[in-house]
Amino acid sequence: MPFRPKGSRFWHYDFQIRGRRVHGSCGTEDFAEAKGVEAEARVKAKQSLTDAPPGIFTLAEAIGTYYADIAAHQPSGRTTLSQGKALLSILDPKKRLPDLTMAEVQRYVSMRRATVANATVNRELQLLGRALRHMQRIHKASLPDLDLRSVEVAEAEERIRELTQDEQTRLLKHLRDDLHPLVKAALMTGLRLSELCSLQWSAVDLDAARIRFVQKGGKTRHFPISGEMRAFLSALPRADTLPHARHVLTYINQKAKGQPRHKISQGGGIMEVFRAAVSDAGIEDFRFHDLRHTFATRLLRQTGNLKLVSRLLGHTQIETTMRYAHVLDDDLRTALDGYSLNGQVPKKSPKRRASH
Template identity: 30%
Template sequence: MSVFKRNGKGNYYIQFNYRGKVYIKSSRSTNKATAARMEREWRTEIHAREELGELPDITLEKAMEACISSKPNPETRRYYKQHTAAIRSHFDVSCCLSEVRDWSLSKFKAERLKEGVSEATIKHDLNVLKAAFRWAEENGFNCPQLRWPTAKPSKSRLRYLSLTEEVRLLKELDPTRPIKGRPPYERRSYEERESMQDNYDLVVLLLDTGARYGEIANIQWDSIDMNSSQIRLWRPKVRNESVLFMTDRVKAVLSRRYDQRNSKYVFANRSGGPRGHQTAGIRNAFKRAGLAGFRVHDLRHTCASRLIQNGMSLYEVSKILGHTSVQTTQRYAHIEMVDVSRKARDIMNTL
């Protein structure tokens, strides 16, 4: 019998011999009819592969999970999980890879753009999706040959906040601000007030540290030294660590949060884990503040631009931003040139 229970109890097992090789696995079901159906499907799959040269199918969900599990580095796995969340929200991940078509990839890109996501983020999403297909192909599963849409980071003009725009933005993020259709601050739920305060505090830290969103959103308290006013910032993208000193308002924010902490994370989700990629509330504040086309990553540009405008060199700013090469910081060179040009004018005027 190819379908049986071990010791007459528990789940049914499937076992049969095909061309001298024994195949056996659990059906994970106590229903004999279900186990028998699975046995027939398994036999058909093996016959198609061995006799007809057909490759087995695998679902998108299983391919992504296997691809993530194959990554030895925890930070890499976290990066993949972050982007698979976006993929799951736009794809039926229970479908087989062989069912994915070119048009579904183009649709995914269009929907992400409509959400206001940057081309750079979409590029990462597609790279993670592509990696799942590559893993499946390397492990002998049926994969279609697809034309992957391109996603190129914009070469548009560098965007950063003026001081006036920052005031406007922080006003729109103020947790105590009156909101049309919502009760006064004191009567709002604890969860709503906490969420709004998190958005405000996170933006302040991003403005004053120049850190990437994920570096601050997922930071733990053991990286914060309140006595010395230092933040030991681990940067997963470039795999290095920076030590940043807190500005007065960053210290005020972290001191308040430290006294109220109930998780090892500075910005925790409802279950006490890391906040993760939750930017909808911040992006809505950009719109209310009239900051058309402004992105969360532009807060990092704002910090860098202000440092250069107030006398720091590109090399020094590269260290603050955690760039592995000063060449990456060259995008701010035109800002430094404004100060250089001003100095040149003053020198010429004295001659």
């Protein structure tokens, strides 16, 4: 377990592998990241022993190494940490990868389904698969013969909840002023909470009018900056101290002396404040992610261009965006009103003149 020596701001690791001591700095102030660094150090230490079985790693080492190598540098890093913790809460962290069985994975699925949604279980299984493949590809790990897709569970169709204009007004009325930019940015861009919280000024190019994002797999995409968004970004208040000043979206830390501006974290108290504002505004069945749904439905209704919306949402497949296609029903109904089996367009009844 990482520890912080007296006088150091960084976490350190200190452990033994077959009698050999391995110690050093994790190079980070974040405890979760430090655990990933320590796990990677254990993997490398084990690989360096000539008498160690080649390619034999534990489940904890696999997930920790995947986080340190890949996920720690992604906006969804905290989500990966949470998913990894869930996996290791049921699966044995010390289980050697070649010994992991489908029966153990199936037991994990059964236990998790009792407490979380099927979609959550599937995302965690997908993380397990990515971690195993990464260990095999990069660290030459020996893997068990597992078919993780076969134990994924059916997911309910994701509901689409759109914020009405009246609800939007009420939400902002009951939400703290310093959190208005977070909500408005979500409504203007459709970005996920993790993307908004990790957005830094270095990724914002006002001259080229675009924002750069690094997606899963290291792919880069750009989001165009509209005139309204340019004015919004230019007016944002900034934090005075690092690392908070690097972040685009900040809030007033009311618990800190002097109430400085801090970067917004994905979890914790800020989301509690948001949920309280939703409740106070009398808005039912609404989550922060529904702001992304609202952006998508409003843009699709305005443009009628499903492919455009798909690109702006960062979807890799148009099928993912099809969930929003219902907003085009009114346009389809209008088109059918102009169609007749007899080839004649039905005439609309003339409006009656008001009698005087």
